[in-house]
Amino acid sequence: MTNFSDLALSPKVLKAVEEAGYTTPTPIQAGAIPAALEGRDVLGIAQTGTGKTASFTLPMIHLLARGRARARMPRSLVLCPTRELAAQVAENFDTYAKHVKLSKALLIGGVSFKEQDLLIDRGVDVLIATPGRLLDHFERGKLLLTGIEIMVVDEADRMLDMGFIPDIERIFSLTPFTRQTLFFSATMAPEIERITNTFLSAPERVEVARQATASETIEQEVVVFKASRRDRAAKEKRHVLREIIKREGDRCTNAMVFCNRKTDVDIVAKSLKKHGYNAAPIHGDLDQSQRTKTLDAFRDNELQFLVASDVAARGLDIPSVSHVFNYDVPTHSEDYVHRIGRTGRAGRDGKAVMICIGADEKLLSAIEKLIDKEIPRAEVPDMPGPKDKPKREKKPKVEAEAEAKPATDTKANDDAPPKKQRGGRERSKPKFDDKKVVGMGDHMPSFIAKSFEERKAS
Numbered sequence: 309m310t311n312f313s314d315l316a317l318s319p320k321v322l323k324a325v326e327e328a329g330y331t332t333p334t335p336i337q338a339g340a341i342p343a344a345l346e347g348r349d350v351l352g353i354a355q356t357g358t359g360k361t362a363s364f365t366l367p368m369i370h371l372l373a374r375g376r377a378r379a380r381m382p383r384s385l386v387l388c389p390t391r392e393l394a395a396q397v398a399e400n401f402d403t404y405a406k407h408v409k410l411s412k413a414l415l416i417g418g419v420s421f422k423e424q425d426l427l428i429d430r431g432v433d434v435l436i437a438t439p440g441r442l443l444d445h446f447e448r449g450k451l452l453l454t455g456i457e458i459m460v461v462d463e464a465d466r467m468l469d470m471g472f473i474p475d476i477e478r479i480f481s482l483t484p485f486t487r488q489t490l491f492f493s494a495t496m497a498p499e500i501e502r503i504t505n506t507f508l509s510a511p512e513r514v515e516v517a518r519q520a521t522a523s524e525t526i527e528q529e530v531v532v533f534k535a536s537r538r539d540r541a542a543k544e545k546r547h548v549l550r551e552i553i554k555r556e557g558d559r560c561t562n563a564m565v566f567c568n569r570k571t572d573v574d575i576v577a578k579s580l581k582k583h584g585y586n587a588a589p590i591h592g593d594l595d596q597s598q599r600t601k602t603l604d605a606f607r608d609n610e611l612q613f614l615v616a617s618d619v620a621a622r623g624l625d626i627p628s629v630s631h632v633f634n635y636d637v638p639t640h641s642e643d644y645v646h647r648i649g650r651t652g653r654a655g656r657d658g659k660a661v662m663i664c665i666g667a668d669e670k671l672l673s674a675i676e677k678l679i680d681k682e683i684p685r686a687e688v689p690d691m692p693g694p695k696d697k698p699k700r701e702k703k704p705k706v707e708a709e710a711e712a713k714p715a716t717d718t719k720a721n722d723d724a725p726p727k728k729q730r731g732g733r734e735r736s737k738p739k740f741d742d743k744k745v746v747g748m749g750d751h752m753p754s755f756i757a758k759s760f761e762e763r764k765a766s
Contacts (some may be wrong), residue, residue, distance in 0.1 A: 313402070315341045318370050318405040325366070328403055334359040335516035341367050343512035344490060351504055351511040352492040355523060355649065358516065360492045361400050364460045369405045371458065372433050377411060380428055380436035381455035387479065389466045391416040391438060391596060392603060397462065398436050410434060415441045418596025425450050439467070439475040447484065456483040464493040468500055469640065480507050494649070495642045522645055522679055526652035528661045533688040534666055544691055545581045545663060549635055551689030552661055553585070556631060559659075562606070563631035565615045566647045568639060576635055577615040587613035618643055627653050634662035637671045641678040 312325050312333055333341070336354040343350050344367035354360055368384055377383050388394035398414045405412075413427040421444075425469045428435075428451055435442075459480075461467060466763035489508050489538040504511065522528065533548055535541035553560060562694060565580075568572045570591040580587035588611055605611040607626055618638070629651045638644050644662075651658025662683070664672050676682055678704075 315366075316345055317341070317366060318373060318408075320373070321366055321404060322371050324404045324407050325362075325572040334362075336360055336514060337363045338364075339514035339516060340364070340492075342489075343514070344488070345370060346370075347371075347488055349511040349709065350490045350492075351487060351496075351508060352490070353494075353496050353515040354492075354737075355494055355645065357369060360494075361397060361462070361748045362404070364492060365404055365460070367396070368434065368458055368460070369378075369401070369408055369410065372410055373408050375433070377431035378432045378455065379431045381452045382413070382428070382432045383455060384434050384458040384460075385441055385442075385453065385456050385479075385483070386434065386436045386460040386462060387442070387467070387476070388462050389438070389470055389472065391418065392599065393459075393463065394436050394438055395600070398539060401434055401436070403670070412436060416596070417441050418599075421445075421448075424492075439472050439479060442479065443475060453479070453482040456487050458488045458490070459483055460490045460492070462492050464491050464503075465495045465497055465500055465642065466646075468503070469642075470499070473503070476503070477585065494646060496643070520548060522648055522660075523652045523656050523658075524635070525655060526648055527657070528648065528662075528681075528683050529589065529660075529686040530664050530672065530683045531686045531688055532661045532664045532666075532669075532672075533691075541665065542575075545665070546576060547637070547691065548663055548689055549633060550580070550583055550585075551575070552633065552663075555689070556659070559630065561630045562609065562612050562628070563633055564629055564647075564650050565613055565633045565635050566638070567615065567617060570617050571615050572636065573615050577613075580613055585613055586611055587615055589615045591617040597630045618647075626650065627656070628727045629653070630658060632658070632660040634660065637662060637664050637668040637675070640675045641671075644675045645679065676745045 311323055311331055315333060315338070317325075336352055336358050340350050340352045340363040344364065350364075352363055354358060364386070375383060386394075386397055388397055392416060394416050398412060400410055410433040411427075411431065412434040413424060413432040413436070415435065417438065417440065417561055424441075424445065428445065442451070446453065447512075461476065461560075468474075491504060491508060491511070529547060531552065533544075535544050549565070553563070565587075566575060567576055570593055573589045573591045577587045577589035590599050590602045594602075600612070602611065606614045607638050607677070613703075615635075632648050632651045634644070634647060638647060648658075648660035651660060670685070
């Protein structure tokens with residue numbers, strides 16, 4: 309196939325695709341769209357950045373163009389693992405369905421239930437949601453899933469990694485068994501096979517790339533360094549990140565920096581801002597409005613560095629990211645593929661650099677085994693040395709001994725002016741007998757020698 313017109317899509321959908329600037333379908337689109345248009349279940353496996361979102365949005369718009377939604381009974385459902393990915397899918401529907409009268413609703417956390425309830429009450433053709441918020445609406449009696457004709461699970465492997473298996477199974481049980489199911493994912497772990505065997509009926513398997521492979525347009529390298537001291541490890545690691553950014557120079561037009569922990573996301577973003585870089589954090593603990601604002605600023609090139617947790621690793625379509633920096637080695641090997649997949653999209657060149665400390669070597673080996681490729685090692689940037697302290701001048705041995713020897717001249721002590729105590733009172737000079745030290749040995753005070761009667765009489 310050479311263009312979208314060969315995919316038997318409706319003229320209105322083809323017009324929207326053409327206006328969006330696309331002429332040739334990607335391999336996953338060319339394989340999945342015809343099977344979806346025939347009403348078959350689809351199991352799509354392709355590396356990130358290959359156009360999986362359009363693989364299910366285009367046939368859904370085509371199939372849903374005829375019909376009418378009823379109140380609280382959506383006609384189709386798209387499940388996404390994160391709010392950002394769900395919002396992105398909604399944007400794709402707006403782009404491709406602008407010539408077709410279809411309504412949609414976006415159900416994600418961080419947004420008022422009341423606004424979402426109003427949309428559902430009117431009736432929606434396309435419902436795009438995260439599993440948690442979808443079940444919240446269902447349990448409140450605001451939503452029925454018995455009218456679902458097409459169900460899509462996007463980034464299915466990520467759904468399973470995030471612990472959504474029970475929620476996914478429950479949602480499937482709430483939809484009609486006659487539905488059409490589309491599974492799309494960048495990787496397909498063995499444990500997901502049980503889910504697909506249970507809920508998909510004779511699916512058309514479309515696999516356009518080997519599982520867990522990175523795009524060939526992405527240049528990869530890893531910087532392995534050892535901290536000088538354990539208590540300096542975090543500070544030196546942030547220094548390494550800044551030096552790598554400096555080394556890339558003007559080639560780094562914008563970049564995503566990935567951390568394993570949310571606390572590190574905030575710390576790294578604050579560190580980059582402190583050193584003059586235009587950076588901002590994004591992770592699951594931030595308010596949804598703040599996350600949306602930060603992501604929009606990065607898309608519009610108002611923000612150069614987006615420091616993120618894995619909440620932003622999957623499915624986000626930001627075409628022009630020049631670099632990806634893995635501040636931490638991901639604990640799950642598959643996450644490495646998704647992280648670096650934010651660059652080198654749609655045939656563009658990209659670069660991914662990962663920082664690895666000694667404790668991460670096993671994780672690095674697992675990643676190289678997964679992608680079946682050794683990641684080239686890069687030189688460690690120069691580390692800042694300890695601050696130079698002024699050296700103390702060594703005094704001659706004779707002078708040092710003289711200073712350490714206490715003064716024995718009692719006359720000099722007697723002539724010294726009396727020292728003042730606190731409160732301004734002068735402290736009397738100690739009086740010493742040069743001949744003999746008086747104590748309790750040979751000398752006995754006279755009052756002790758007196759008898760009791762003598763002391764009583766006196």
